[in-house]
Amino acid sequence: MKKVLLTMVFVLSLVSFCFAAEEGTAETSSITKAAIALASGLAIGIAAIGGALGQGRSVSAGLEGIARNPEAYNRILTVLIIGLALIESLVIYALVISFMLILKL
Amino acid sequence: MVKKFWIAVSFSCIVLVVLTSSLFASEEGFIWAEHLPFWEWLSSFQKPNPALIDFTTIDAVPVAYATLVSLLIIVLALIARFVIQFKVIPSATFHPGNVFELITEAVLYLSTDIIGPRGKQFLPLLGTVALFILFSNILGLVPGFIPSTSNININLGMAVVVFIVYNYWGFKAHGIGYLKHFMGPVLWLTPLYMSIEIITNVARILTLSVRLFGNMTGDHLVLSMFSKIVPFLAPIAPLALGLFVCFIQTLIFVLLSTMYIALAIEKSEH
Numbered sequence: 001m002k003k004v005l006l007t008m009v010f011v012l013s014l015v016s017f018c019f020a021a022e023e024g025t026a027e028t029s030s031i032t033k034a035a036i037a038l039a040s041g042l043a044i045g046i047a048a049i050g051g052a053l054g055q056g057r058s059v060s061a062g063l064e065g066i067a068r069n070p071e072a073y074n075r076i077l078t079v080l081i082i083g084l085a086l087i088e089s090l091v092i093y094a095l096v097i098s099f100m101l102i103l104k105l
Numbered sequence: 106m107v108k109k110f111w112i113a114v115s116f117s118c119i120v121l122v123v124l125t126s127s128l129f130a131s132e133e134g135f136i137w138a139e140h141l142p143f144w145e146w147l148s149s150f151q152k153p154n155p156a157l158i159d160f161t162t163i164d165a166v167p168v169a170y171a172t173l174v175s176l177l178i179i180v181l182a183l184i185a186r187f188v189i190q191f192k193v194i195p196s197a198t199f200h201p202g203n204v205f206e207l208i209t210e211a212v213l214y215l216s217t218d219i220i221g222p223r224g225k226q227f228l229p230l231l232g233t234v235a236l237f238i239l240f241s242n243i244l245g246l247v248p249g250f251i252p253s254t255s256n257i258n259i260n261l262g263m264a265v266v267v268f269i270v271y272n273y274w275g276f277k278a279h280g281i282g283y284l285k286h287f288m289g290p291v292l293w294l295t296p297l298y299m300s301i302e303i304i305t306n307v308a309r310i311l312t313l314s315v316r317l318f319g320n321m322t323g324d325h326l327v328l329s330m331f332s333k334i335v336p337f338l339a340p341i342a343p344l345a346l347g348l349f350v351c352f353i354q355t356l357i358f359v360l361l362s363t364m365y366i367a368l369a370i371e372k373s374e375h
Contacts, residue, residue, distance in 0.1 A: 081353060081356075082356070082357065082360060085353050085354070085356075085357045086357070089312065089316040089319075089320075089357075092315070092316055092319035092320055092323065093312075093315060093316075093319065095319055095323055096315055096318070096319045099322070
């Protein structure tokens with residue numbers, strides 16, 4: 001019972017994290033809008049270049065490993081999928097920034 | 106006999122997807138929660154956050170879907186406990202207990218692989234996280250539902266819980282010596298290492314949540330765009346990709362949480 005109460009108090013004390021809201025509506029001039037549009041396009045574009053290069057290299061290394069040792073297919077596949085998802089997550093962060101900018105237009 | 110069942114199920118799923126894909130193509134995109142009797146009350150909880158993006162509003166609608174997913178998991182758990190007789194000898198044909206065993210064993214073997222024999226005590230946390238993320242992601246692919254993990258607050262909740270858990274177990278395993286993990290190899294490099302380690306640890310919360318959020322929101326947006334442009338047969342591509350991404354993202358979340366716990370409680374060999 002004490003443990004339950006302790007965890008409840010702990011969890012409820014973190015509620016204030018959720019309500020971090022800021023005020024501020026700025027009037028966007030046309031050069032600001034142009035800059036925002038340019039930035040949001042460039043963000044995801046450049047991120048996609050790096051992500052695609054990295055994923056291409058990792059897949060090629062995975063395929064080479066499978067070609068050398070076809071029995072290790074399952075183990076290589078597991079590591080390969082995890083690596084691809086981690087590389088892709090960096091591109092996803094850039095995508096989130098791009099979303100944030102687009103909605104500020 | 107079983108094979109025909111699965112063929113019929115997949116065929117009917119494809120037919121349903123094709124027929125209902127036009128639902129995505131409506132002006133605003135409709136969600137089933139609009140027909141709830143308490144929809145007015147539910148949608149009045151929106152608190153927009155103009156500093157961050159639109160998807161991080163305090164919104165009760167994804168929480169409603171998260172409640173639905175939780176109820177679904179509870180119902181499945183009750184079925185597994187009270188309805189299904191688990192047999193010790195595996196049966197030759199399809200036994201519904203096999204599905205539950207599959208899910209539990211997957212998470213259990215993953216955690217014991219990475220954490221070691223102590224991994225068994227983390228099965229409730231990791232299994233809950235895995236099931237919740239998996240079901241809410243997959244439910245988001247059905248027309249009319251939104252993935253509840255597409256609201257960053259729900260992902261932040263899970264990531265903060267994982268952060269607290271691995272720090273708590275780190276302190277419990279090492280005492281105050283857990284802070285030695287944050288100091289570098291040499292004592293006078295401690296300020297540099299400490300700042301990097303603290304930033305890394307705080308970034309773990311952010312990366313765990315933002316990765317899941319970005320994937321789910323991006324896939325949901327792509328699906329809705331595809332359905333608006335060509336409602337017939339074209340949404341199959343983002344649906345297939347979305348299904349693949351669902352599984353991968355739950356695997357990544359659970360795997361990373363397991364690795365953070367393992368890093369915190371490992372007994373380093375000198």
